[in-house]
Amino acid sequence: MENRELAEQLVSKSIEAFIMGLEVYNKPTIRYRIEGFSFFITNAWELMLKAKLLNDGVSIYFKNNHDRTLSLNEVITKVFPDKKQPLRLNLEKIVVLRNTSTHFITEDYETVYAPLFQSNVLSFGEQLQRFHQHDITQDTPQNFLTLSATMAPLTDEQIELKYAPEIAERLIFQKDDIATTSALNPTDKFTIDIVHYLYQVKGKDTADFTFKIAAEGEVPVKTITRRKNPAETHMYSHNDLVNEIMRRIRKQKINFEYQSKERIRRDFTSSLLTLFMNFYDMKADGKYAFKHVIGNSERYSYSQAAAEFVVSEIKKIRKILLRI
Incomplete structure (x- = not known):
């Protein structure tokens, strides 16, 4: 089969998978819609991007096994090389x-992923037009591209009360991870927030719902003391912290360089951060690191103070070297 013909078939199947994902997500009677949507939307992207590679003359098969095609992650890397x-x-x-939903199924994944899903749906249409000159609105009405999200705000405390510790920790970690990545990438190409604005009005007849501080009203409201959220105090993953340190080095115009085995390098790497972490035992200091326990595994997120500390130590080391 010619690559062009195969690419056309892949695009056709991709569009079908995309529409099935929309139908699953927007159907209120389906409770498995988060997992179902993730399966269909990733399949749609995989088929569409493989068609793009074929049209570019790039093989989608393993070098030593033409019975197997590349995984979605490998295809994403080829088409979008910028990490x-x-x-x-x-x-x-x-x-x-998609890879983990069969192991950790919760209804509240929608509160975490809905902004990513909405952004992803619109990006699919844009990339389909860009790579294959096909307008997705020829296959589904424009208004169907707006997802029907039925989510409500969810606090860490609510998650911990509702789920077993392993699931709660995982959901909290993913929520914080996505929130941090969104803060570092404030663009609708990563997330499109679904926001509900509440206004206090004087006329009860004009209100959509009522709340109560006294005995009247439908929804009780009270002032609470909120614990610190790691997404606010420790917002960086390991790689995000590397990028933040490098950004500060460049912004402060620090002449940063070191000799590796092969050459002189001027970039702050993940390996260097690990050396700093181990030498100063930063993970043991809550000011710098927050430990997320998920089942039997542990993950860490890091604070702005960690970035400031590493940069300050780099400055001190540089001053010492200049005196030698």
Whole structure:
């Protein structure tokens, strides 16, 4: 079969998978819609991007086994080589959901992933037009591209009360991870927030719902003391912290360089951060690191104070070297 003909078939199947994902997500009677949508949308992207590679004359098969095609992650890497590209980050987060949703099924994943899903749907239409000159609105009405999200705000405390510790920790970690990545990539190519605005009005007849501080009203409201959220105090993953340190080095115009085995390098790497972490035992200091326990595994997120500390130590080391 010619590559062009195969690419056309892949695009056709991709569009069908995309529409099935929309139908699953927007049907209120389906409770498995988060997992179902993630399966269909990732399949749609995989087929569409493989068609793009074929049209570019790039093989989609393993070198030593033409019976197997590349995985979605491998295809994403080929088409979107920039690791920091918001669309690539968006896709990779949804792929993680697809890969793990069968093991950690919760109704509240929608509160975490709905903004990613909405951004992803619009990006699919844009990339389909860009790579294959096909308008997705020829296959589904424009208004169907707006997802019907039935989510409500969810606090860490509510998650911990509702789920077993392993599931709660995982959901909290993913929520914080996506929130942090979104803060570092404030673009609709990563997330499109679904926001509900509440206004206090004087006329009860004009209100959509009522709340109560006294005995009247439908919904009780009270002032609470909120614990610190790691997404606010420790917002960086390991790689995000590397990028933040490098950004500060450049912004402060620090002449940073070191001799590796092969050459003189001027970039702050993940390996260097690990050396700093181990030498100063930063993970043991809550000011710098927050430990997330998920089942039998542990993950860490890091604070701005960690970035400031590493940069300050680099400055001190540089001053010492200049005196020698």
